[in-house]
Amino acid sequence: MNKLIAICAVLGALAAGTAAAKTVTLLNASYDPTRELYRDANAAFAAQWKAQHGDSVTIRMSHGGSGKQARAVVDGLPADVVTLALAHDIDVLADRGLIPAHWQQRLPDNSAPYTSTIVFLVRKGNPKKIRDWSDLVRPGVQVITPNPKTSGGARWNFLAAWGYALRQAGGSEAKAKAFVHALYKHVPVLDTGARGATNTFVQRGIGDVLLAWENEAILARQEIGGADVEIVVPSMSILAEPTVALVDRNVDKHGTRAVAEAYLKFLYSPQGQEIAAKNHYRPRSPQVMAKYANQFPQVHLFTLKDLFGDWHQANAKFFADGAIFDQIGPGT
Amino acid sequence: MKRRILPGFNLSLGYSLTYLGLIVLLPLAALAWKASGLGIGGLIELLRVPRTLAALKLSFGGATLAAAINVVVGLLVAWVLVRYRFPGRRLFDAAVDLPFALPTAVAGIALTALYAPNGWIGQWLAALGIKVAYTPSGVLVAMVFVGFPFVVRTLQPVLETLEHDVEEAAETLGARRWQIFLKVILPMLVPTLLTGFALALARAVGEYGSVIFIAGNIPMKSEIAPLLIVQSLEQFDYAGAAALGVAMLAFSFVLLLVITLLQRWSHRWAEVAP
Numbered sequence: 001m002n003k004l005i006a007i008c009a010v011l012g013a014l015a016a017g018t019a020a021a022k023t024v025t026l027l028n029a030s031y032d033p034t035r036e037l038y039r040d041a042n043a044a045f046a047a048q049w050k051a052q053h054g055d056s057v058t059i060r061m062s063h064g065g066s067g068k069q070a071r072a073v074v075d076g077l078p079a080d081v082v083t084l085a086l087a088h089d090i091d092v093l094a095d096r097g098l099i100p101a102h103w104q105q106r107l108p109d110n111s112a113p114y115t116s117t118i119v120f121l122v123r124k125g126n127p128k129k130i131r132d133w134s135d136l137v138r139p140g141v142q143v144i145t146p147n148p149k150t151s152g153g154a155r156w157n158f159l160a161a162w163g164y165a166l167r168q169a170g171g172s173e174a175k176a177k178a179f180v181h182a183l184y185k186h187v188p189v190l191d192t193g194a195r196g197a198t199n200t201f202v203q204r205g206i207g208d209v210l211l212a213w214e215n216e217a218i219l220a221r222q223e224i225g226g227a228d229v230e231i232v233v234p235s236m237s238i239l240a241e242p243t244v245a246l247v248d249r250n251v252d253k254h255g256t257r258a259v260a261e262a263y264l265k266f267l268y269s270p271q272g273q274e275i276a277a278k279n280h281y282r283p284r285s286p287q288v289m290a291k292y293a294n295q296f297p298q299v300h301l302f303t304l305k306d307l308f309g310d311w312h313q314a315n316a317k318f319f320a321d322g323a324i325f326d327q328i329g330p331g332t
Numbered sequence: 333m334k335r336r337i338l339p340g341f342n343l344s345l346g347y348s349l350t351y352l353g354l355i356v357l358l359p360l361a362a363l364a365w366k367a368s369g370l371g372i373g374g375l376i377e378l379l380r381v382p383r384t385l386a387a388l389k390l391s392f393g394g395a396t397l398a399a400a401i402n403v404v405v406g407l408l409v410a411w412v413l414v415r416y417r418f419p420g421r422r423l424f425d426a427a428v429d430l431p432f433a434l435p436t437a438v439a440g441i442a443l444t445a446l447y448a449p450n451g452w453i454g455q456w457l458a459a460l461g462i463k464v465a466y467t468p469s470g471v472l473v474a475m476v477f478v479g480f481p482f483v484v485r486t487l488q489p490v491l492e493t494l495e496h497d498v499e500e501a502a503e504t505l506g507a508r509r510w511q512i513f514l515k516v517i518l519p520m521l522v523p524t525l526l527t528g529f530a531l532a533l534a535r536a537v538g539e540y541g542s543v544i545f546i547a548g549n550i551p552m553k554s555e556i557a558p559l560l561i562v563q564s565l566e567q568f569d570y571a572g573a574a575a576l577g578v579a580m581l582a583f584s585f586v587l588l589l590v591i592t593l594l595q596r597w598s599h600r601w602a603e604v605a606p
Binding site for chain 1: 448548553
């Protein structure tokens with residue numbers, strides 16, 4: 001009998017012990033180029049949460065192509081939050097009932113705590129003298145961009161090119177279509193993802209210009225390409241808004257709503273914005289932006305909403321089967 | 333009654349069928365079920381799209397050519413490994429399996445690095461005006477790479493058991509070396525060569541990981557059928573993806589069936605011929 005009491009006491013103590021030092025685990029499903037960003041953000045958030053609540057948070061990451069990640073969550077990847085390349089991929093979760101339809105209004109700035117834009121990466125010294133979008137369709141210029149049907153980043157590239165042509169003096173839908181058609185005639189390799197395209201350009205030495213996320217371009221220049229590449233900022237480009245959301249169905253199942261909410265809000269905090277800027281994403285906060293102004297040159301930026309409405313519309317018009325990209329893409 | 337090696341014929345047959353059902357047939361049934369959302373009309377419609385046709389042509393044409401190359405070169409390699417003794421033979425022999433072991437993406441990146449215009453091999457080819465990486469030839473190179481061990485490994489055990497006395501007999505009867513090869517050895521190897529061909533072909537048709545890096549993925553030019561499936565999935569078009577999968581499966585099945593028939597025919601032929 002005494003033995004039994006002793007065992008119960010030990011078990012009770014163990015249970016109490018685990019309850020006191022609670023460890024929360026979050027899973028963040030993100031896209032490829034955010035590895036460095038979330039490595040920093042996760043560490044900072046975990047430290048802050050521990051200081052404020054005494055609990056440890058472990059944030060596990062899952063990286064992959066943005067569309068693939070959305071599909072994985074639909075198919076049951078138990079992600080507490082998704083931080084993807086474009087709102088369209090999170091819309092998919094809303095369409096399947098995993099999150100409410102108004103998800104994008106739940107957080108400030110269209111649920112995009114940081115932004116980026118599309119810039120050009122060219123060879124050292126810019127031998128082909130590429131300054132703006134119109135230079136990309138000059139004879140002899142080869143452009144590297146991934147396939148917008150498989151890459152979220154490539155959809156921003158496509159829309160940026162379209163928007164540039166549309167916004168020129170005398171621009172029209174027909175002229176935009178002709179410009180983008182000409183542009184894709186200059187694409188020799190159509191990679192499936194943004195990192196693949198960066199590798200094709202930097203490592204394989206294919207092409208004269210890479211259309212890239214600004215954060216990828218800065219990273220490529222700093223790390224992989226070394227001194228062999230330069231960034232060219234065009235006269236205008238698109239404001240790329242990578243969006244974040246908590247996955248209601250999963251956080252309610254895991255009981256992690258509070259932490260997940262705090263985690264996403266942390267991205268908007270001065271500290272979170274600072275981390276985004278350090279990882280070459282354009283911060284939303286004007287103060288932090290001012291501090292890193294020399295890293296982010298002034299570009300005339302148009303938004304998806306300005307020109308294309310929302311992703312459902314843009315997708316149906318450009319990227320669905322038989323839509324404009326299929327009509328004018330490479331090989332046509 | 334003849335004693336069987338495995339106890340309980342019914343039990344082992346049951347296990348085999350259940351296993352086959354779970355591992356092979358169930359996923360295929362799921363594929364067919366997903367594809368059925370499209371209907372036969374939709375499937376035909378899908379197959380009539382020029383881009384789909386071009387991709388299927390590249391996948392199956394490339395795989396057939398790659399398998400043919402592998403049969404010729406694989407026969408040579410297997411012959412050398414079995415019939416001759418030379419230093420480093422075991423190492424050479426082990427190296428044959430590398431395409432099996434290497435993750436396909438790694439293989440693809442390595443091949444691209446070699447054949448890109450700035451790669452070790454690519455720069456020499458570029459000087460001659462030949463482009464391999466990012467063209468259909470690149471697809472062929474990757475397909476040859478992944479299919480190669482299948483041919484060598486199927487041939488080796490058969491070559492080892494070939495009776496030397498048959499060749500010696502042919503020689504005593506005055507046959508020349510090429511006659512011995514063409515009329516004595518080759519007929520005995522045809523069924524095995526066909527097996528190797530079929531395996532290499534099947535592997536190359538479905539190959540995605542390594543091909544995707546070295547193909548330019550340009551629609552109508554260097555886009556393989558599995559990439560179209562991935563693209564459909566990216567657009568959440570599960571039915572379209574599954575339908576393409578079923579179409580590829582059907583083609584492969586017909587091809588493998590033809591090869592099996594050829595094999596039976598050649599077996600009979602090999603037995604009757606001498």
